[in-house]
Amino acid sequence: MALLARAHQADNAPFPAVTLLERALRVTPGRPDLTAALAGALRRDARYTDAIAVTREALAAGDLSPDIRFEAATAAAYLGRDGEALAHFNALLADDPEHAAGWFGSHAQALHDHGPDESLRRLRRATRCGGAAGKYWGYLAATLRLLGRDAEADAVEQAEVGDNPKRRPLPDGVKALLPKLSADFRLFGNSGRLLRHAVACAATPGLVLEFGVRRGTSLDHIADAAGQEVHGFDSFEGLPEGWVNSPRGVLTTGSQLPPVRDNARLHVGWFEDSLPPFLAAHPGPVRLVNVDSDIYASARTVLTALADRVRPGTIIVFDEYIGNRSWRDDEYRAFQEFVAENAVRYEYFAASPYTKQVAVRVLEIGHSK
Numbered sequence: 001m002a003l004l005a006r007a008h009q010a011d012n013a014p015f016p017a018v019t020l021l022e023r024a025l026r027v028t029p030g031r032p033d034l035t036a037a038l039a040g041a042l043r044r045d046a047r048y049t050d051a052i053a054v055t056r057e058a059l060a061a062g063d064l065s066p067d068i069r070f071e072a073a074t075a076a077a078y079l080g081r082d083g084e085a086l087a088h089f090n091a092l093l094a095d096d097p098e099h100a101a102g103w104f105g106s107h108a109q110a111l112h113d114h115g116p117d118e119s120l121r122r123l124r125r126a127t128r129c130g131g132a133a134g135k136y137w138g139y140l141a142a143t144l145r146l147l148g149r150d151a152e153a154d155a156v157e158q159a160e161v162g163d164n165p166k167r168r169p170l171p172d173g174v175k176a177l178l179p180k181l182s183a184d185f186r187l188f189g190n191s192g193r194l195l196r197h198a199v200a201c202a203a204t205p206g207l208v209l210e211f212g213v214r215r216g217t218s219l220d221h222i223a224d225a226a227g228q229e230v231h232g233f234d235s236f237e238g239l240p241e242g243w244v245n246s247p248r249g250v251l252t253t254g255s256q257l258p259p260v261r262d263n264a265r266l267h268v269g270w271f272e273d274s275l276p277p278f279l280a281a282h283p284g285p286v287r288l289v290n291v292d293s294d295i296y297a298s299a300r301t302v303l304t305a306l307a308d309r310v311r312p313g314t315i316i317v318f319d320e321y322i323g324n325r326s327w328r329d330d331e332y333r334a335f336q337e338f339v340a341e342n343a344v345r346y347e348y349f350a351a352s353p354y355t356k357q358v359a360v361r362v363l364e365i366g367h368s369k
Contacts, residue, residue, distance in 0.1 A: 080192025173322025212292030
């Protein structure tokens with residue numbers, strides 16, 4: 001069972017991996033390797049609270065292994081618990097100072113409470129660890145660029161990024177943002193903080209919508225900050241088509257709906273089926289949209305359907321806008337087509353290289369002129 005679970009993990013299919021690992025632990029309880037693997041599968045399945053519960057039990061039992069600490073830190077980071085995440089990362093790095101992924105993960109969490117210099121120090125340290133992922137250089141170049149440290153970014157790109165296809169996507173994506181950066185642009189290290197900032201900047205009254213709910217983590221941040229009813233759309237069957245190296249159905253929840261806040265409503269189904277009747281029943285403009293659909297076709301469906309609801313001041317957040325090898329053909333492409341077809345003037349006011357998110361403020365749209 002454990003071998004099959006790891007095969008599912010390798011195929012980016014954490015949902016079945018969780019089931020198999022839970023069974024394996026019932027047969028042979030207390031195995032640290034299986035416990036860490038289960039925490040990792042839960043984290044990849046976006047079940048962050050469950051992953052934290054597993055790691056807390058392991059830590060309480062005396063398992064201070066790097067794998068358990070890493071999973072505890074990463075799950076806490078996804079939930080927006082910066083202090084908890086950084087404490088776990090720091091404990092991990094104290095025991096294993098050559099843990100590249102620990103330095104890399106901690107750089108994003110350090111940004112908010114310790115500033116960009118400490119964040120960059122950790123990111124640079126990650127690149128110097130033995131066996132460090134080459135993509136870390138791309139993150140370093142991109143972060144330096146967004147901080148306005150162009151000479152340093154140029155040096156990193158020339159020396160370490162070059163034409164490497166695994167290192168180029170994020171620096172290239174950031175360069176595409178630069179001409180449209182707002183005067184109040186802010187850099188973020190995690191998803192929750194960026195989403196809450198986006199909600200705070202969404203001053204135009206209207207609908208608050210998310211497309212791609214999965215386990216409900218981002219919807220929870222939005223609903224907590226919005227001060228109004230919010231709506232989440234998802235098939236809960238995974239992506240409708242293959243994406244990058246993943247097959248159709250990846251990111252499924254097995255049709256399990258997540259628990260949500262009292263002010264959140266879920267709309268189950270493919271976007272092209274669930275969105276038209278919703279819009280017919282809910283008139284008025286859009287205040288904020290979180291597009292977490294990943295693939296071009298889904299983002300295109302959403303933006304086309306909402307075109308006549310978008311107003312100056314509408315905020316659009318994209319979850320996978322830059323950083324992937326196919327970024328030019330995914331959410332970025334869908335938005336650029338939307339811009340061209342609807343005479344949209346816009347600016348980017350927030351981004352997170354670590355999470356690949358970008359937040360857009362609409363300044364003008366053709367039908368509002």
